[in-house]
Amino acid sequence: MKINRRTFLRRSAIASAGLGIATVIPSEARAAGKTSPADKVNMALIGCRNHGFKILRDHLNFDDTNCVAICDVDSSVLNEKANDLRNNYRQNPRLYSDFRKMLEQKDIDAVIIGTPDHWHCIQLVYCLQAGKDVYVEKPLANTIAECNIMTDAAKYYNKVVQVGQNQRSNYAFIESMKLIRGGSIGKLRKVNIWGNFNYGIGSIPREDEPVPDGVNYDMWLGPAPERPFNRNRFHGSWRHFWDYGGGLMSDWGVHLIDMGLWAKEVVEAPGYVMTYADNTSVADRQRDSFDTMTVVYPREDYVINWDMTAGVQQGPWEKLYGVAFIGEKGTIVTDRHSYQVYPEWDNSTKSNKTDPKHVTGIREAHSPHVRNFIDCIKSRETPVCPPETGRAAAIHAHIPNIAARVGESLLIWDDANSRFTNSEKANELVTPTYRAPWKLPKIG
Numbered sequence: 048m049k050i051n052r053r054t055f056l057r058r059s060a061i062a063s064a065g066l067g068i069a070t071v072i073p074s075e076a077r078a079a080g081k082t083s084p085a086d087k088v089n090m091a092l093i094g095c096r097n098h099g100f101k102i103l104r105d106h107l108n109f110d111d112t113n114c115v116a117i118c119d120v121d122s123s124v125l126n127e128k129a130n131d132l133r134n135n136y137r138q139n140p141r142l143y144s145d146f147r148k149m150l151e152q153k154d155i156d157a158v159i160i161g162t163p164d165h166w167h168c169i170q171l172v173y174c175l176q177a178g179k180d181v182y183v184e185k186p187l188a189n190t191i192a193e194c195n196i197m198t199d200a201a202k203y204y205n206k207v208v209q210v211g212q213n214q215r216s217n218y219a220f221i222e223s224m225k226l227i228r229g230g231s232i233g234k235l236r237k238v239n240i241w242g243n244f245n246y247g248i249g250s251i252p253r254e255d256e257p258v259p260d261g262v263n264y265d266m267w268l269g270p271a272p273e274r275p276f277n278r279n280r281f282h283g284s285w286r287h288f289w290d291y292g293g294g295l296m297s298d299w300g301v302h303l304i305d306m307g308l309w310a311k312e313v314v315e316a317p318g319y320v321m322t323y324a325d326n327t328s329v330a331d332r333q334r335d336s337f338d339t340m341t342v343v344y345p346r347e348d349y350v351i352n353w354d355m356t357a358g359v360q361q362g363p364w365e366k367l368y369g370v371a372f373i374g375e376k377g378t379i380v381t382d383r384h385s386y387q388v389y390p391e392w393d394n395s396t397k398s399n400k401t402d403p404k405h406v407t408g409i410r411e412a413h414s415p416h417v418r419n420f421i422d423c424i425k426s427r428e429t430p431v432c433p434p435e436t437g438r439a440a441a442i443h444a445h446i447p448n449i450a451a452r453v454g455e456s457l458l459i460w461d462d463a464n465s466r467f468t469n470s471e472k473a474n475e476l477v478t479p480t481y482r483a484p485w486k487l488p489k490i491g
């Protein structure tokens with residue numbers, strides 16, 4: 048069965064009831080200006096180049112938002128995006144290169160954080176302290192300690208925070224959760240998750256070079272260690288370096304592992320994590336992160352497995368990435384565009400143990416995720432992906448990276464005390480060392 052956008056939006060709205068997921072109110076009528084100025088949410092954006100700007104555009108596609116400020120440390124990015132907003136969205140935001148200055152602007156209601164991961168913690172806390180609601184991109188943060196600070200801060204300042212794990216608003220995953228909870232596949236025994244993407248192998252080596260004109264590199268690095276400028280560690284490809292990101296493991300891992308947690312409504316860090324990691328593709332790449340990882344997260348009554356082979360464009364069930372929810376009556380295989388139920392066969396009754404089903408043509412879910420955020424800003428309800436949910440997924444990604452970096456195949460995490468019980472080397476990577484003058488944010 049194929050579904051079109053209208054059907055998807057209608058079904059998503061229906062599906063939202065009782066599942067704690069986004070209510071979809073499509074607005075294709077921004078230009079019609081149906082919302083009074085008093086009911087509009089004034090948005091600002093920090094980090095404009097790629098995904099942050101996409102999320103801002105998704106906000107502006109609803110007629111009850113404005114963009115009043117944007118901030119980037121690369122002036123060419125800032126100016127290009129300002130032109131785009133003027134020409135295509137009739138928005139004339141104030142432009143900033145320092146987010147702290149931007150946060151002094153009184154008319155900002157909410158901020159999108161679209162910067163590299165190493166900035167999320169500081170910027171989220173500054174935004175909350177300035178009284179703003181926040182849409183912060185995933186992974187919640189680049190270290191476990193920062194995740195904890197951010198979760199505590201969102202509670203303390205009592206603001207609406209949506210984490211950009213948009214699969215929480217995706218029809219394919221929402222329907223998969225309904226099937227699992229409705230007993231369609233019986234007891235859920237295992238969740239197999241995989242993500243094989245070419246970019247995960249890292250970048251072809253480049254020499255360091257002078258900082259490009261118009262880039263405030265010191266403010267791009269922020270709390271990260273000082274080092275010469277290199278394009279492989281800059282726009283987009285920073286993902287492969289521990290100072291700023293966690294490789295494919297955290298980039299896609301948080302999205303997909305989140306689905307394995309959601310299946311049983313787990314909002315916790317893992318206890319035991321078994322990790323294999325190596326670089327098994329081409330050797331000649333500039334990266335810290337690993338291209339090949341197999342991780343096992345045993346839980347009380349089921350197990351989650353993460354498997355990645357970056358650079359390979361094939362995967363189980365003929366999918367580059369996906370999630371297989373394996374139950375005693377059947378398996379549901381889901382990605383962002385489809386889900387399929389594969390029944391088990393009952394030999395005694397000569398029938399399927401559950402009904403087969405296959406739905407394709409599903410769209411990505413950034414827009415309903417954004418809609419949910421705007422609705423929550425107005426209602427003051429908790430959005431579908433609050434910091435606790437982002438924290439759980441991020442810690443599931445950070446622990447295997449830590450394990451691989453310190454050469455431990457098993458790590459045991461004591462979440463209450465925020466430490467590993469079996470590796471002091473691993474404990475050294477729980478909290479980042481910030482470069483002065485930046486300090487880990489304090490709450491209160």
Ligand SMILES: NC(=O)c1ccc[n+]([C@@H]2O[C@H](COP(=O)([O-])OP(=O)(O)OC[C@H]3O[C@@H](n4cnc5c(N)ncnc54)[C@H](O)[C@@H]3O)[C@@H](O)[C@H]2O)c1
Nearest residue numbers: 094095096097098119120121161162184185211267282283
């Ligand atoms: N939810 C999703 O599906 C999804 C998809 C892609 C990226 N992301 C997330 O979005 C974030 C950004 O990723 P990207 O691919 O857009 O990165 P990017 O490198 O393309 O863009 C980041 C932008 O932030 C700017 N920046 C850096 N430091 C800044 C600072 N201190 N103040 C203001 N601007 C600053 C950079 O100049 C750049 O323009 C990451 O956390 C990433 O994981 C999420």
